[in-house]
Amino acid sequence: MESLLKAELNYSFVKSTGQGGGGCISSGNVYDTDKGKIFVKDNAKSGAKLMFDGEYAGLKAIAETNTIRVPKPFKVIKRSHGAILVMEYLNMHSLHGHAKELGRKMAELHLSNAKNERLQEQESSYVGKLSSNFVTKFGFDTTTCCGYLPLVNEWCNNWVNFYLQNRLKPQLDMVEQKYHDSEARKLWPDVEHNFPKLFPSSLEIKPALLHGDLWGGNTAELENEPCIFDPGAFYGHSEFDLAISHMFGGFPSSFFSEYHSLIPKAEGFNERLKAYQLFHYLNHWNHFGGGYRESSLSIMRNLAKL
Template sequence: MEAKLKKELGTAMLRPTGHSGGGCISEGQSYDTDSGRVFVKINHKSQAKLMFDGEHASLEAIFKTETVKVPKPVKVIELDRGGCVFVMEHLDMRGLSKYSKCLGEQLAALHLHNKRQLDKLNKEQQTQNEWQDDWVKFYSQQRLQHQLNLVEKSYGDREAREAWAELQLKIPQFFQDLEISPALLHGDLWGGNVSECEEGPVIFDPASFYGHSEFELGIAGMFGGFNSSFYSAYHEKIPQAPGFAKRNQLYQLFHYLNHWNHFGGGYRGSSIRIMKNLLK
């Protein structure tokens, strides 16, 4: 692998630094190169390139907004013996603490970036440039329905099936009189994917797409890692709209279903509970 990295990065030096990391899916290792220190994520699964290509595009999109710091993506490299690596900028990071408020402000700036670009374009062209697709339909069918289909295939869970049959009819009610501007989302913003360096907060491991800004706060509230100063700073720029609490549960439902499909039945109870709460 290291010979391949040297060739693809055009470096004579490739020295492990001792900084390593990893999560549920990929391993990681930092290296010193001729042009500086990089962090390399490694995954040997067949779908690794597809996953890393998506992460590269996500980091690139967030990086270009100049709103919140992310590791600058460098290159996705396929390995000769299967699998793939993703090379990105190395950042010396520590747990999020003093920059929580700053992260709230910068995350809101990220979510408002696309709207400001559209507003600027509209002003310059003096034309309407409205988002044509239906977010509620997209979220219901492409996100929740997809996860429920996987649950059905793996578990054939009658309670989940019956609850979803009722809930999907009710979902449009949660979005009445709500104007949604498509926001660039990190997509997986839980406490394990945020940190800070000397200059300020850092977010990483994104799964970005354009959607409702409130979706971002679903998983943020599930596993801790964000204090009140983060939420206060965020909502000062993007105030909570009526019905936020219900929609927040709806957005958490996707993540609980996703975890049920990835990690097993330990997440079944939370998935069923949210669906029943939303039906009350």
């Protein structure tokens, strides 16, 4: 690994520190180099390069908003078996003292695209000066992953259609292929038909840059600020990012209160939150098996009865 990193990144010195990391998808190791410490994620799956290319693009997009700290990505390197992602090493600790600040910074991330829209409107009166980068659709330029499963990020003008066709439908197709679950198959037409009822006419949804997989294990803090990592980024409804943060714990009330001080809960928030959690339960079902079946079907049953 040391020789590969030297050759690919033009380092003259690379040595493993013996520090490890990573999660249930990829392994990670820390290296000392002549240009500072780096963190290297390693995955031997055939789709690893696609996954890491998406993570690289997501980290880069989030960093460019200047709202919340993420590890700076350096390079994705394809190997004979899988790929590696090289990024900045950050001395992370469990989220504790900076949870409230994380709530504020996540809201600022979600508002960053709308801020670009306002800047573009202001700059439009100046000929030849359009520096802001406002995204008008839902999706992402690159395939990203939630876990190791690729997301369908084809651009779409309508959020409801995007969520149904690019998030729920692919997950249910995988469930059908793996498990041939007759109840999930039977419930889907009613879920698809009723889902738009969760969106009152007063609700305006503008594309927001999302982390995409904001559970507690993908958040941390440095000495002076919070940080996030392992994104499955795309432009979507800001509420989607909060769905998984309510599922597995790790976020104190100060995180949510600070977030909602900048982005207040809209009409129907709690009902939509459950509908957004459906994606994550289906995704876990496809990753980890039938232990997530009942949670998935319970939400689908409720949506089918709207």
